[in-house]
Amino acid sequence: MTQAEGPPKGAADIAAQSTALNRYRAVRQATEALTRALTPEDQQAQSMPDASPAKWHLAHTTWFFETFLLEPRLAGYKVFDPRFAYLFNSYYEALGPRQPRPQRGLLTRPSVDDVLAYRAHVDAAMARLLADGAEGFEALLDLGLAHEQQHQELILMDVLHLFSCSPLNPAYAPPRSAGPAAPPPALRFHRFEGGLVEIGHAGDGFAFDNEGPRHKVWLEPYALADRLVTNGEWLAFMEDGGYARPELWLAEGWARAREEDWRAPLYWREGEGGWSVMSLRGLRPLDPAQPVSHVSFYEADAYATWAGARLPTEAEWEHAVAGKPIAGAFLPSGRLEAAPAVGGEGLRQMFGDLWEWTRSAYGPYPGFRPAAGAVGEYNGKFMAGQFVLRGGACVTPGGHVRASYRNFFYPQQRWMFSGVRLARDAA
Amino acid sequence: MTQAEGPPKGAADIAAQSTALNRYRAVRQATEALTRALTPEDQQAQSMPDASPAKWHLAHTTWFFETFLLEPRLAGYKVFDPRFAYLFNSYYEALGPRQPRPQRGLLTRPSVDDVLAYRAHVDAAMARLLADGAEGFEALLDLGLAHEQQHQELILMDVLHLFSCSPLNPAYAPPRSAGPAAPPPALRFHRFEGGLVEIGHAGDGFAFDNEGPRHKVWLEPYALADRLVTNGEWLAFMEDGGYARPELWLAEGWARAREEDWRAPLYWREGEGGWSVMSLRGLRPLDPAQPVSHVSFYEADAYATWAGARLPTEAEWEHAVAGKPIAGAFLPSGRLEAAPAVGGEGLRQMFGDLWEWTRSAYGPYPGFRPAAGAVGEYNGKFMAGQFVLRGGACVTPGGHVRASYRNFFYPQQRWMFSGVRLARDAA
Amino acid sequence: MTQAEGPPKGAADIAAQSTALNRYRAVRQATEALTRALTPEDQQAQSMPDASPAKWHLAHTTWFFETFLLEPRLAGYKVFDPRFAYLFNSYYEALGPRQPRPQRGLLTRPSVDDVLAYRAHVDAAMARLLADGAEGFEALLDLGLAHEQQHQELILMDVLHLFSCSPLNPAYAPPRSAGPAAPPPALRFHRFEGGLVEIGHAGDGFAFDNEGPRHKVWLEPYALADRLVTNGEWLAFMEDGGYARPELWLAEGWARAREEDWRAPLYWREGEGGWSVMSLRGLRPLDPAQPVSHVSFYEADAYATWAGARLPTEAEWEHAVAGKPIAGAFLPSGRLEAAPAVGGEGLRQMFGDLWEWTRSAYGPYPGFRPAAGAVGEYNGKFMAGQFVLRGGACVTPGGHVRASYRNFFYPQQRWMFSGVRLARDAA
Amino acid sequence: MTQAEGPPKGAADIAAQSTALNRYRAVRQATEALTRALTPEDQQAQSMPDASPAKWHLAHTTWFFETFLLEPRLAGYKVFDPRFAYLFNSYYEALGPRQPRPQRGLLTRPSVDDVLAYRAHVDAAMARLLADGAEGFEALLDLGLAHEQQHQELILMDVLHLFSCSPLNPAYAPPRSAGPAAPPPALRFHRFEGGLVEIGHAGDGFAFDNEGPRHKVWLEPYALADRLVTNGEWLAFMEDGGYARPELWLAEGWARAREEDWRAPLYWREGEGGWSVMSLRGLRPLDPAQPVSHVSFYEADAYATWAGARLPTEAEWEHAVAGKPIAGAFLPSGRLEAAPAVGGEGLRQMFGDLWEWTRSAYGPYPGFRPAAGAVGEYNGKFMAGQFVLRGGACVTPGGHVRASYRNFFYPQQRWMFSGVRLARDAA
Numbered sequence A, B, C, D: 001m002t003q004a005e006g007p008p009k010g011a012a013d014i015a016a017q018s019t020a021l022n023r024y025r026a027v028r029q030a031t032e033a034l035t036r037a038l039t040p041e042d043q044q045a046q047s048m049p050d051a052s053p054a055k056w057h058l059a060h061t062t063w064f065f066e067t068f069l070l071e072p073r074l075a076g077y078k079v080f081d082p083r084f085a086y087l088f089n090s091y092y093e094a095l096g097p098r099q100p101r102p103q104r105g106l107l108t109r110p111s112v113d114d115v116l117a118y119r120a121h122v123d124a125a126m127a128r129l130l131a132d133g134a135e136g137f138e139a140l141l142d143l144g145l146a147h148e149q150q151h152q153e154l155i156l157m158d159v160l161h162l163f164s165c166s167p168l169n170p171a172y173a174p175p176r177s178a179g180p181a182a183p184p185p186a187l188r189f190h191r192f193e194g195g196l197v198e199i200g201h202a203g204d205g206f207a208f209d210n211e212g213p214r215h216k217v218w219l220e221p222y223a224l225a226d227r228l229v230t231n232g233e234w235l236a237f238m239e240d241g242g243y244a245r246p247e248l249w250l251a252e253g254w255a256r257a258r259e260e261d262w263r264a265p266l267y268w269r270e271g272e273g274g275w276s277v278m279s280l281r282g283l284r285p286l287d288p289a290q291p292v293s294h295v296s297f298y299e300a301d302a303y304a305t306w307a308g309a310r311l312p313t314e315a316e317w318e319h320a321v322a323g324k325p326i327a328g329a330f331l332p333s334g335r336l337e338a339a340p341a342v343g344g345e346g347l348r349q350m351f352g353d354l355w356e357w358t359r360s361a362y363g364p365y366p367g368f369r370p371a372a373g374a375v376g377e378y379n380g381k382f383m384a385g386q387f388v389l390r391g392g393a394c395v396t397p398g399g400h401v402r403a404s405y406r407n408f409f410y411p412q413q414r415w416m417f418s419g420v421r422l423a424r425d426a427a
Ligand SMILES: [Fe+3]
Pocket: A060, A090, A147, A151
């Protein structure tokens, strides 16, 4: 049976690249590196409507550059295949009709090889376009690169979900040889005074439109846990009836938990020898020291209630990391899973390891206005019904996140690399 | 065919009542007055899972007093029928299992007469309990009364929905004889400076737990429209392709609009002679001057986008009415529908007429903590996925709302008396 | 709480009536007698799409006479309310659009009283039409009467289903005082030689179109059980894992049984004291001697397989009763439930007690051709996907069935008064 | 883009093979020949729950030989991978749990290459088992071969369905160069006297259990059309409102047609230049002379009603071909689509071209008893709810069908190569 032979190379940190073309190439090659361990069959299947085939990700990100950069800006550019606009448009209404999302897995043509040829075609044209840099469209190039990085993470999320549906429990990468981790340090809370603070992106670097405008927010005194909730702590929640006590849950969360018979995080499996966890490195015994991952907002909120705490708001989270370096276990670490917290002072695991659920509904910041045209559909139209997550994860490409970065998912979704950091009122 | 003979008497304003018992009686009688125009058959049917039979409302509100006041506080109280705890518990997990919500319409027993006997039994016991006032449980009594008033409004919402499902278009109340209204005054925006303001309930009077704690919020300068959006303005939106242009819509709203084939507000009907509107007074020609009602959050948001505006936040809304009298067309007006705006200066229709959608997701205020016990399930467990509406409507009992009052519904729901007030950034 | 005080009078046997008008009146009055024990609320509710409100049955049968007899044949007849054609047409495509079936329970208007007025209006007109007999339209009158009798049975089926949905277990009629029945006689098989036989209706009396033409069928030698399967025998099937052994079931039956978690016949309820059965006489302890009822075709087939037998074909069933009197426990018996088999020789319970599932798919007999016009939709268009049941039940009006009578239901349906008679090859 | 270069070789007629091993090899190689034109991606996707990935078919048929022949009969046989019993069991309850049918497309592992290795492993073992013939298990071997042939046809059905879901309209095989066919001969009916006839399999050769026992049936005089209904005739039906006239349809068929918005056969596509048809040879202009294919039972029945005819019963069909040679356009013809009828006398197209819907519900013949053990689940448990089709199609392997062969599908299914032959009463 096909098996990945070695660990996939983490997507390179693109910040170090000197030219626009080099940055472009670094991102593009990182994507292809991620799919190298996958067979054509692996890249074809779509395990649920929320997920997409890896092949589709490869093509869609390519279409993005073709559509938003090459067609409007590269004189004489010839579209690879005009039918791809229908196949690989994700959700841009302004760009016409498209393959229904739940049926992306039915597109057996073009093949993986055809898609790689498409990538090569677009890469060659991008090399011409970027030969003299990206002056005048730096922001759009950055958007395309950030977009492709988001899909790098999605490829890993979607592959894990796909493999979790197989009774064979395939591993995307070989297991790491490390023994069981040391128990994590006891959880402590760090107090913040709050007051009238500012959050949101400011400055010259690239950011998504939804990260701004920078604006004032009043914060009451609060405290944040200094590390993520662990599998061991989650087990205690479960053993205390966490999944069976409606008083801990939001009404919608409880209804969903019953409908889908939630009894543990998404990838936990109970066997004779206790709990295992399906991961990108295959099915492995549960490690109590590891941060709990693949939990929904509803579960995170129920856990926090059980723990006598709450989830942080996104403003609390962002204020807490203001001015801190963006260091943590991202994709370049090669871990492909969250690492147990190390000892020490101060907040740990704020960046990397796992996206952290906040209690903030994803909405527009004061003064937010989406960009004009199709690109304005990127973020703004999703500002209802979802919740914000912060900080990036072990599958997030290097250099991708910022303190102001707002990820967002529906409260019932679980296939992201999501974890839990507790918060408290500190008044 | 059965037909209501006269206008139902609006629910009395209970603020004027001098004693606890008088207040109790006023509210209880107001509920029964609302069902007097309904046949037993009308009171039996459940037109959708979100709605309940009028008979069920009559019983459930009674069960609330029995459960939260009589059982724990009236010595020797004998429960009317112990099986009713299963039938008429709405959603209190702490109080045990209950009739599944979508099947409330299958409870043909007890009959309407039996339910009225249940009400009389509980009312008699409440008279004993309240003989010397409500000292020590004033808050719980107020909660029970506010709860029953909410169900008064639900009765009218649910009856309208039920009648809207009948090809016979039954009228809950006879039509009013007034001719077409004068055109509404041109819409103007009023500017507010914002800054660091406070919202949330404070003071001695009753409020729901979700209205507090009172807390600071920073507001950028903003402007509010001085009246509600009208049917005539909505028609212009429709004629400009409002329901066919995805660029105006949130992604979820657009998906829902297509799934359910929305082409107009919920109760609009297109006929040979143009548009009519189903109302509590039957099917009537659309009045362009009347505020548009029964629109979802998604529609309200799309309209605002089309109009080059946005919806207000709940803090903006509340700050705008701070210190203003709570005057407007509520249920005691006897109108049963929203009235066209009158001319004049300043904000009109902030209270009464129609609930106003805000762009604020319904969540906990900083420091919010639900009450202990079953009563803590009243509001807190719904704080995900819904949006806040403000100000009350023409079917809201007199004296029920406050400036800090937070109503909440899902963004796709339309059977509430919901309308649209526009807002703008004023920087 | 409302409660029926005495046993409802069984629908009279109409064969004894001397004139067309008398026959008409007997049937119509029998229908109204059946609804007398029901409150308006009981008559309003629709417990599932397959069932209809009793009020709807009262009106629909009336509309049938109005549409097929009065409108075309009674000069000067004035339709009671032209809107009723939409409300009370069941499934006649040729007669235009109609209230969607699952939403019959939302028609709170007309009220029960209004429907009774409708019935009186049509009855008065029918009295004029039938003043001189029914010459020239005898067949259509018979069809209308047979139709109303079918709805009498449906009223009882639908009321039982509705009451089975109530946690209060309401009784349509008071319990009978009889003690537990004597054990039924041991089951024996009666052999039939078969050969080239004839089945199907022939002769002068009324029959539905689907009972003809009479035609030849070749039968191999076979045997029929001399009585129905009992509750006690069904318990043995259950205790032997009947609902948990896929090898006993048709594939579709097994899938359905798992989807809907079948563990016993539809109205069986397990409690601390053992099994009870919900019936028209309320919830009562299971009587092992009583024939098992309210089982689907799939369950009947699985039982037969378990018992080393099979279900009879409809031709085998009909050949077995050829020339026998149509005697059995029908509605006029007043039992409202199947009676235990008595001792004796020969086949018992062939008529009355319970409809008997056959293994025959419901299809057209050779040479069958439906009538022209709307009335041709009565039976023919349902000839796919259903299975034939034979013999009538304890809720079937007197004089309604014949040896050639073909009832038909979907193999997953269970709310009919259906039972099981075993058959075997006898070669 | 990948494209099939030449016509796939038709599956060989296995009857000519002299030894058991040769027969085995011929069938196995024919299966692999059919998948050679498919990419790994094509073989991975599952386009609907009714269809399976080609890769799954390759493995499942192999598992069948492994399970029913090698494991019980070949001493020392070592199972290729014990986990495959879960992955590739289709529906045999007696053999334990299995991958849910709708999720076969999620099994990206084993890969196509792994499955081919599995086939080679089993083929080598089968060569050992069959080295001295198949004495004592000839029937089981024949069942395995007939089973694999059924899956050959399913591969082609499922690939066509998959490709029909792609906006690119991929072709499984290149188009044939023939110009438009000559108009078909006028349709004539051939009369049969009927009487007491026999149908069902008899004799020494292999047949499925559902084809017996041979038994007597009485047939009234009838007539069969001498050829299949054509696309041109179907167009006339459509132009006469065939899909919009409920009076032509069975009630269930009409409901389904409205739910799924049927307006033409499954693979017809309307464009500016008129109708095209998606086929194994790609999207091609509709040929009026070609037999209409990919219609449901409901459509076939509605067409017959429109044409003043009916569908034949399976007994009529079988009696009509009694003693005739089994000659027709099967898979070895290499056509991959139905051919227009040629002129001549007598019935044409009875075998090959398209499966012919009968009006016979699929049920057990008198005296039918399924085999003991898992293999008894092959046919018997599906004997409810389906209809019989007869005669084989252009995608049916050579030598596979018999006069007594009973194919069966649900009345709403359309992805089989199904067509329509009309019948009439001839009395
Ligand atoms: Fe994208």
